[in-house]
Amino acid sequence: MSGAFTPRNIVAALLFAALLLLPLYAHFANDRFLLTLFTRIIILAMAAVSLNLILGFGGMMSFGHAAYLGIGGYAVGILAFEGVPSGFVQWPVALAASALFALVIGALSLRTRGVYFIMITLAFAQMAYYIIAGLARYGGDDGLTIQKRSQFFAPINLTDKVQFYYLCLALLLGALYLAWRLVNSRFGLAIQGARSNDTRMRAIGFPTYRYKLVCFVIAGTLCGLAGALLANHTDFVSPAMMYWTRSGDLIIMVVLGGMGSVIGPVFGAVALLVLEETLSGITEYWQIILGPLLLLVVLFARGGIDGLLGKVRHG
């Protein structure tokens, strides 16, 4: 009965306050790298939030979510390369392309379930990877450098690092709001019902296939936006950003943070990427620590960070 002051809410509020003030600190400490790192963290957190919609709430274990990062990124990259620098064209195209891809592979993949669903989403993502790696005109395997970031009207200038950081943060908050509204709506409840018992949901008259497909498309579109941001952030797109291990990273963020909690993936993304950064500062062989650590989280900390914060409250 602690109301709004649960450990989870306090940590979330502190995290967002820190994120809001970070550019200020980076400015005074003259630490440009910190700003770059956290811009990246925020973008990937958004991708993780989108994955959580299908993974955590829908119970759809997609192993191909990085494909949308690539598709969104390449939509920006290719349009920039072809002389269309306007963000008003690039971003809608990125979203539409991701939505279309999600619609096609979702329609096919959702016919299967369990391990087969994991594998078929993986296979489709690999297909997208090979298509893009085969685009010789756009750099193929080597990737494509983006000469000019997306252009918007006068005051908005994405090359300004602080402005771009706040834009990403605002979009992340928007994504969280969208996710929160979605999972608490009738639509979201139907999706969560289908996760627990698909047969029963169908028996009481919900066309779960269509519900899940819509959810799948929303998640893909949102991740496509993260891809467009990532392309602007790195000024570079390459097939590596959609390789299957990237999808694995996104799953780690979601599970580490806590599946089925709206804010969880943000915790997960911050924790994973800060941990990576810290460990790689300690030793060149940081993955030898990260790997077993993940295993320990899987074995002993189910519910992830969000679950741990929830436990504190209960005693």
Next chain:
Amino acid sequence: MTLFIEQCLNGLQFGLLLFLLAAGLTLVFGIMDLVNLAHGSLYMIGAYFAATFAAWTGSFVLGALLALVATLIVGMAVEVIVMRRLYGRDHLDHVLGTFGLILFFDEAVRLIWGPEGLSLPLPSWLNTAITILPGFDYSAYKFSIIVVSLVVAGFLYVLVMRTRVGMLIRAGASNREMVGALGVNIKLLYTLVFGLGAALAGLAGLMQAPILTVQIGMGENILILAFVITVIGGIGSIRGALVAALLVGFIDTLGRSYLPDFLRMMFSKEVAATAAPALSSMLIYLLMAIVLVVKPEGLFSAAGK
């Protein structure tokens, strides 16, 4: 024509190699219901062990045998230390836990053997061409891969279909609880099956080692292929894995060698040159997508779930 025969043999060789990898994966899948992403790491470790032991002993065959034993031991240790705790958990936990294992193994290999790849030189008696048909020569080593794989496949068939252990494996695949209830030592059976799968993966890795370089991450690419095969063949079915592995081996090899010419007949040279590499890499994923849409349980579904 000789080129076509050669490509077919290459396809057969690649397919059989993939079968060794996929057989272990599908056994573990089918019996323990475990999604093991780290299977590719065992493949990599087999190759590294072989390169090291061959350099120590100075003999390719001796090195390979030692590597096989070592991979078997590593596999069983991994099962006892980690995998055992993952049975009965969510598939997502498997994906995540074994993903952690991949990171660990990749980094451990980098730590022990360094970031540069190793090479496993072939002994001179294998590094020649032999005449298979009059006027048709083929690499002796690739031919021996085909022979060894066929022997191992035969051994696997006898083991699974004709022995008591095999009977228990098959029983475990169709109903785990019942086998345990009948007093079979399930834990030991699982450790053995996992070790067997690891040894098969190690064998595939060490046989592939002289053809490709031994390097970190070599397991990841081929792991996805092995997964595609188990899914096409039907999870838990060794027969399905064999059929699917050969299918994938042929389609991949023939696609890579003939698709460019084929596309050039229909489209302009430029289009063909652009589309062919991407399309040939995609072919097997396309095959998998089609199979899953038509038969969502794979071609030969073992468990009647």
